[in-house]
Amino acid sequence: MPDDSPLLKSLRAAIDAAPDDVPLRLHFAELLLGQERQQEAIAQLAAALQREPGNTEAQTLMGRAVTPAVAPQVTVPPPAVSQESAPASAHAPAPGGSGPYDWRRAEDELSAVVPPRFVRSAPEETAAAGAEQSPEGPLPAHDLPTGPHDDDASSPWDVESGTLALADVGGMHEVKERLEAAFLAPMRNPELRRLYGKSLGGGLLMYGPPGCGKTYIARAVAGELGARFMSVSISDVLDMWMGNSERNLRQLFETARRNAPCVLFLDELDALGAKRSQIRHTGMRTTVNQLLTELDGVSGSADDGVFVLAATNHPWDVDTALRRPGRLDRMLLVLPPDQPAREAILRHHLKDRPVAGIDLAKLAKRTDGFSGADLKHLCESAAERALMDSVRTGEARMIGMGDFTAALGQVRPSTGPWFASARNVAQFANEGGAYDELLVYLKKRKML
Ligand SMILES: Nc1ncnc2c1ncn2[C@@H]1O[C@H](COP(=O)(O)OP(=O)(O)O)[C@@H](O)[C@H]1O
Ligand SMILES: [Mg+2]
Numbered sequence: 402m403p404d405d406s407p408l409l410k411s412l413r414a415a416i417d418a419a420p421d422d423v424p425l426r427l428h429f430a431e432l433l434l435g436q437e438r439q440q441e442a443i444a445q446l447a448a449a450l451q452r453e454p455g456n457t458e459a460q461t462l463m464g465r466a467v468t469p470a471v472a473p474q475v476t477v478p479p480p481a482v483s484q485e486s487a488p489a490s491a492h493a494p495a496p497g498g499s500g501p502y503d504w505r506r507a508e509d510e511l512s513a514v515v516p517p518r519f520v521r522s523a524p525e526e527t528a529a530a531g532a533e534q535s536p537e538g539p540l541p542a543h544d545l546p547t548g549p550h551d552d553d554a555s556s557p558w559d560v561e562s563g564t565l566a567l568a569d570v571g572g573m574h575e576v577k578e579r580l581e582a583a584f585l586a587p588m589r590n591p592e593l594r595r596l597y598g599k600s601l602g603g604g605l606l607m608y609g610p611p612g613c614g615k616t617y618i619a620r621a622v623a624g625e626l627g628a629r630f631m632s633v634s635i636s637d638v639l640d641m642w643m644g645n646s647e648r649n650l651r652q653l654f655e656t657a658r659r660n661a662p663c664v665l666f667l668d669e670l671d672a673l674g675a676k677r678s679q680i681r682h683t684g685m686r687t688t689v690n691q692l693l694t695e696l697d698g699v700s701g702s703a704d705d706g707v708f709v710l711a712a713t714n715h716p717w718d719v720d721t722a723l724r725r726p727g728r729l730d731r732m733l734l735v736l737p738p739d740q741p742a743r744e745a746i747l748r749h750h751l752k753d754r755p756v757a758g759i760d761l762a763k764l765a766k767r768t769d770g771f772s773g774a775d776l777k778h779l780c781e782s783a784a785e786r787a788l789m790d791s792v793r794t795g796e797a798r799m800i801g802m803g804d805f806t807a808a809l810g811q812v813r814p815s816t817g818p819w820f821a822s823a824r825n826v827a828q829f830a831n832e833g834g835a836y837d838e839l840l841v842y843l844k845k846r847k848m849l
Contacts, residue, residue: 409429412425412428427445442466443592446459450463460582561630565620567621567624573742584605585625605710607711607734608732608735609735610772610820612773619632622710626708633665638653639672639688646691647691664710666712669713671714671716673720693722742773743764771814771816778812782811824843
């Protein structure tokens with residue numbers, strides 16, 4: 402350990418005298434960081450966070466302390482082709498989306514006639530959008546367990562290799578920062594894990610309107626950690642037969658452990674709470690308890706290498722036992738994409754289409770409040786319009802800004818209803834300040 406300056410010395414003494422003084426520790430940690438003494442800073446920040454887990458300054462400093470020096474713990478070489486760029490999914494019709502006609506294919510054919518072109522390019526986004534390989538949105542990444550007899554070795558739960566990175570997530574800097582500080586940094590850093598022990602295992606619960614990137618972000622987190630990825634919807638775990646849901650859960654976590662390091666993404670977590678109140682006697686309590694046991698098991702030994710992330714569109718329906726400390730105790734609000742994110746998403750959806758004179762920045766500005774899914778729909782509508790014209794006139798025409806202007810007249814942001822119900826909860830049932838983040842956003846957007 403390098404020699405302390407008089408200032409550091411006296412601060413250290415002060416901390417010894419008042420170990421619970423968090424601001425003092427943060428100040429000390431910052432000075433240590435200034436001297437590139439990361440490990441010591443981390444210890445101080447860990448102590449601060451133990452006392453005040455929600456302290457954002459401590460989280461930010463921790464992010465700084467851990468980020469530059471460390472690489473992902475384990476590196477799984479990415480497969481040559483991501484499962485999402487497989488031809489089968491590239492041309493699959495969007496679920497519930499466009500009709501039977503294969504617009505994508507038709508557009509591809511048109512694109513041979515004239516190459517794609519944007520009016521203005523934002524170079525830093527190109528790489529991010531180009532690396533994204535998920536034109537259809539996340540596909541359900543699992544098969545259902547088919548029957549009650551499932552004790553064989555091959556697990557019905559699908560495991561992916563993480564190939565996305567946080568850099569593939571356009572914009573959303575606050576979310577990334579919080580993920581880095583609250584989840585990634587501690588997961589990567591063994592020193593921290595040791596200091597935190599069990600409490601570190603607590604998972605993160607992402608919430609927000611549908612189609613805004615929760616699943617996508619979870620996949621990126623797996624990529625960042627060099628971990629495998631399992632995405633499972635809770636409703637697919639549930640089974641009407643007594644005992645089957647619990648067995649499904651057990652098997653799910655077993656598979657995750659076998660595939661460690663692995664990010665286990667539990668989607669639609671509210672399915673447990675909601676169903677429970679509807680059907681009182683189906684043993685949903687047992688299922689919740691089984692999940693609690695599994696969660697506790699994972700957090701009891703961080704070396705397991707199983708990282709649990711969960712998501713819900715309705716956090717207010719999530720069983721409260723699941724949100725207790727050490728379990729899915731931290732909430733992360735995933736809002737509709739901000740402007741840079743929208744630009745990245747639009748670029749991604751247009752990159753293989755015959756476009757001309759598209760001003761992405763302008764489109765991004767005009768699509769405030771659109772979810773990722775809405776943006777995809779917008780691009781499809783614009784493409785459809787140009788294609789109809791081309792078919793009618795027999796002359797290939799590019800997708801232009803005019804098509805987007807027309808499409809913008811039809812496609813509306815779908816996030817409105819979500820905010821309407823979220824607003825009430827945030828205002829009137831904000832227990833423990835769980836929805837503070839949401840309130841800030843609503844106020845900023847004058848939605849309160
Ligand atoms: N920040 C972003 N950057 C790039 N693409 C995004 C972003 N947010 C959302 N998307 C796109 O929108 C799609 C829908 O997001 P998804 O993760 O399915 O939302 P959710 O799980 O919240 O319902 C994703 O497949 C992704 O292609
Ligand atoms: Mg999702």
